[in-house]
Amino acid sequence: MARPDSAPRSRSRFAMALRRFRANPMAMIGLAILLALVAVAVFGPMWWVYGYAEITPDLSQAPSWAHPLGTDTLGRDMLAMAMRGLQQSLLIAGTVALIASLIGTVLGVISGYIGGLVDASIMRLVDLVLTIPTIALAAFLGNAMSDSGVSWLGLSLVLGALFWTSVARLVRGVSLSLREMPFIKAAKVMGAGPVRIMARHMIPNVADHIIVSTALLVGVAILSETGLSFLGFGVRPPDTSLGLLISNAQTAVLTRPWLFYAPGILIILIVLSINYVGEGLRDAFNPKAAPTNPLVAHRTRAKAGTAVPATRPDAVVDITDFRVTFPNVERPAVDGITLHIARGEVLALVGESGSGKSLTSLAIAGLLPVGAEASGGVRINGEDVTGLGFAQWRRYRGRRIATILQDPSTSLNPVLTIGAQFHETMAVAGPISRTESRRRATELMALMAIRDPESRLDQYPHQMSGGIRQRVVIAMAMIHKPELIIADEPTTALDVTVQAQVLDSLRIAREQTGAAMLFITHDLALVAGVADRVAVMREGRIVEQKPVRDLFAAPEHDYTKRLLSLAPRLDQVASKGAFPRAGEPLLRLEGLSRHFLRPRSKTLSASDRVIHALCDVSFDLMPGETLGIVGESGSGKTTLLNTVLGLLAPSAGRVIFAGEDLAAPKARLKASGDMSVVFQDPYASLDPRMTVRELLAEPAQIHGGRAVAERARRVLDQVRLPASALDRFPHEFSGGQRQRIAIARALMLEPRLVVLDEPVSALDVSIQRDIMALLGELKRELGVAYLLVAHDIAVVAELSDRIGVMYGGQMLELGDTAQVIGAPVHPYTKVLLDAVPVPDPVAERARRDRGRVASWPTPSDPLPACTVSGLHT
Incomplete structure (x- = not known):
């Protein structure tokens, strides 16, 4: 049965963007200024008594009631000229930004998506344009066009044809990463062609960068026009622009400064307003962006006046009645938890996403996100750390507290060798020679069972597998012999054999350093062979806390029982019957x-x-x-x-x-x-700029299907989602709901x-x-x-x-x-099966004690040779 459906929310994309834009105060201020400038440029000359080319008998007059901005040496009214200059500069800047953005976006997306020879050719064209002296060429061509009577339009075309390279390079860089995203691959599998993929998926997802680049180009165009006018190659008299006004006033900077006031202030207002509007549009058309207000600062802070109870004598970490709240969120993210970790002990903090376990670890390391408000007690070795400043936290992080994150690629610097990163970490404690840091790094990596550690020190992170990267991170965590190791989902993304090796490395690290360990995971079966005690967390609260054997033997809370029941058991599937293979x-x-x-x-x-x-x-x-x-x-x-x-x-x-x-x-x-596909990451497999309705409609649009709306509602019902989901964006769903949407898309064409x-x-x-x-x-x-x-x-x-x-x-x-x-036949299959964790502390520790971590092939089991297209290894 489908979930109860609420009234469908029919939301216009433009209406949603307009609401988001209006919620951004700086964007609204920028828009108001920009509209005022445009109104002055368009309507001002109609009601003002003087024309911009009209010469009055009032020569070089200071600002007065008759001439609010004064006059120049020829007697021309500066207010009239400023309005005309504003008009011309807005026309030039807008035209340049539009032309450059269009050319740059099209060429950048084509270059990034297609790659190969096309990419190389476009990038060589970019290099060629960049070698051209822009101002000199613009001066020459702009001057030639002005002589032909083209004026501002000619100058705009020239500048636009020269400034597109910055947009192209930026868009190309983003497109190179986008083309490998699962939602792009999904579009290819659906049968979408290159034009559709670039128009429907690539360009909307580089829109943020295009908008910001276009806003910056407005400022660059105005400044370039100012420079050209200053040199005499911009807008020609008797016409004028803001740049030409500043150029004409250069000789009177001391004697008639009022000549600078209007054009200078107008240029500043144009650039600022365009930038604020650009940032507002960027956020408005990005469904995942939250409206921002730079005038309001949010800081992580602890509530004052909270009494911190005395710590336990054996505790490295002692947390008492600890809470974390966020503005405008009713329920605390962490709601009054109390726990401790003794010296040398492993405490497993278990819970699903959103339970508050990672926020708890961030609080211990002093890394709560911006906007969080913390209360309660957090003591490390008896010292209250809730009110420490950044400099004080440096004494803890890395030295006394080591953190091992889920994804090792985010912990390691991609542009530094492993040896350089070891040296940098060791140097925190004081000067150390490269030779000594290399020796110690080699010892630590050998302890983590990393083969050939000496050569690994000269490699970059991307040259290693995920398991080796994680063991490198663990080795770095041991450098200063920390008192506490926080392991936050350290094996989630790893294979079972590599997972077993990493768990073994964590055990060695704890034994060698004598550190306490906080092991965070969502998998109760995983902690059976790791933890001494287990704390089960749900919706910000600790619902059960016991020694690991007691918890597995006699769980009390229903949530704990449910988590234990969810672990797949190989012994429960070995009795499957054979699938009938006929036809x-x-x-x-x-x-x-x-x-x-x-x-x-x-x-x-x-x-x-x-x-x-x-x-x-x-x-x-x-x-x-x-x-x-x-x-x-x-x-x-x-x-x-x-x-x-x-x-x-x-x-x-x-x-x-x-x-x-x-x-x-x-x-x-x-x-x-x-044939359809469902990818691993539900966050990356759905285009974030498309609603569920658009995501489900795309396969039918590609293959010419009919009754798309009816089919979309039917597949949503099949995956147990309400029809009201159709008008929502992927980020508005949980991970499981996103994967259901991905499955629904895969079913749209009734695949085989x-x-x-x-x-x-x-x-x-x-x-x-x-x-x-x-x-x-x-x-x-x-x-x-x-x-x-x-x-x-x-x-x-x-x-x-x-x-x-x-x-x-x-x-x-x-x-x-x-x-x-x-009854596996191949020894490698036996290795895989032996590496699967068993949700039984007694059985799991017995397997660990007899040396469970194995590898294949061994010298007696070589991998057969492979011959492809005449090439043999």
Whole structure:
């Protein structure tokens, strides 16, 4: 049954943007100033008694009632000339900004999206234009056009043709990152062409940058026109502009300063008003942006007058009756929690997104977000830290408190080598030589079981896998032997084998430093082998707190019981029956291979340059069947999906769908109506500038479907969302709801195959369970087939009829779920199964104590060689 539906909210995109713009006070001030300037420029000359070219007998007169802004040496009224100058400058600036933005946006988006030779050609054109002396060329061409009677329009065309490069480079840079976003890939899988993708997805998502660049160009155009007029190559007398007025007044700066007042102030007002309006438009047309007011400052602060109770003698951290609130939010984000962490103890803080667990860790490290108000007691080693300033917190962060975040790529500087980052961290405690910092870094990395640590120090973060990056972060956390280590979801994005290795590294770090540890996660099963005590958090409150064995053995709170019940168990899926395999397969892969080439190097032979991402992969997928593919990062799972979806072309082999080889463009376009995709990240897989209505309508628009509105409501009902969701933007939903929207989009054309790329790995365990249940229901109701890829073998086992195990681009094992889980044949499959955490503290610690963390291949189990297109490694 669908959720109760409220009255649909029909919201005009323009009306919403107008409301957001009006909520920004600085934008409204800027608009008021700009409108006033335009009104003066348009209507002022109509009611003023003097014309801008009219000469009066009042020569060089100071401001008076007759001439409020005075007169120049020829007796011309400065107010009339200022209004005419304002008119000309607004025309020039607006025209230049419009021309430059249009050219720059079009070329920038084309360059960033298409890439290759097109990108190189456009960037060389940009370089060529940038080498031209802009002022000199504008002076020459503007002068020639002025002689021909073109005047301000000619000058505007010249400047616009020269200033587009800044917009093009900015838009191109943003487009390069956008083209790899999942929502762009989803559009390609739907069958959208390049023009549609650039117009419907790329340009709206670079609009923020375009608006700001256009606003800046207005100021640049006015200043350039001022400079050209100052040199005598701008607007020609008897006409005038603000730049020409300043140029004419240069010789009278001391004797007749009033000549500067009007043009100077008007230029400042134009630039400021345009910038404020531009920022307001940027926020108004960005549905995720919150209206800002730079006149109001929000600061994180602790409420005064809160009594801080005495700390426990053995506690490194003691939190008492601690609250965190935000302005205009009724419910506290953290609501009166009390907990402590003893020396050498591991406290697991467990809860779903929004429970307040990360805010608690930020409070301990003094990193609460702007606008937060904290009250209650936070003591570290008996010292109250609630009122510390920035300089005082530096004594704690990094030295006494080390933080390990979920994504190691955000913790490491991408432009510094690992060795340089170790040296920088060590230098916080005092001067240290490069040799000594390198020696200590090597020791710490070796302790974290990082192979060849000496050479790793010369690498950059992007040259390492996620697991190695996380172990580097853990090694850095050990440098100053902290008293407390905060590990905030440190293994969420990692494969099960890498996850086990990282957990082992955390255990070593704690033992070597003697630190207490706050381990934050949403997965109760994960803490079975890690924690000494567990605190379960929900809606800002601690609902249960016990030693880990007691909590797993006898949970008291219903929420704790629910979290424990949600963990997938391999022993519960090993009894699955075999899927009936009769008839023709829906999808067939025949010897599918995909290789990439490393850049040419004198040290690399032709065969060494080849990276075999896929090697001779073959399988069939029947209608209505679910095939799950598992393997570590780098095993080739994602490359396999991208090749099936047409995002990558195979180097060898064939992808056959419904009996047709998808190598032909027409066959691929036809298949795009029967094949859809759901990506891992629900935040990135939906275009943030489109409403749900527009997102669901797009597949039908591409393939010419009818009754789009009725179909959209039906698929929303299938994924258990109300029709009122149609007029909302993706950011207005939770992560689980976003993934339901992505599934609804995938079902719009009633596909026969849905490709699922890590569909639940970014979600909390309870939401994972909801999405998994939904996928199962849809499969039974619609008879759709799934090709599922995930690194969590327990999730794959629960959803799949068959499982394929990949490593190094090869399919090492393929069989029915019960066989692969219950009686695996390949040693790598056994390694994967052994790395899955068990939600049982006794069993999990027994496995840890006997050395659970394993790897494959071993010297006795070499990976078979791979030959593709005559190249052999």
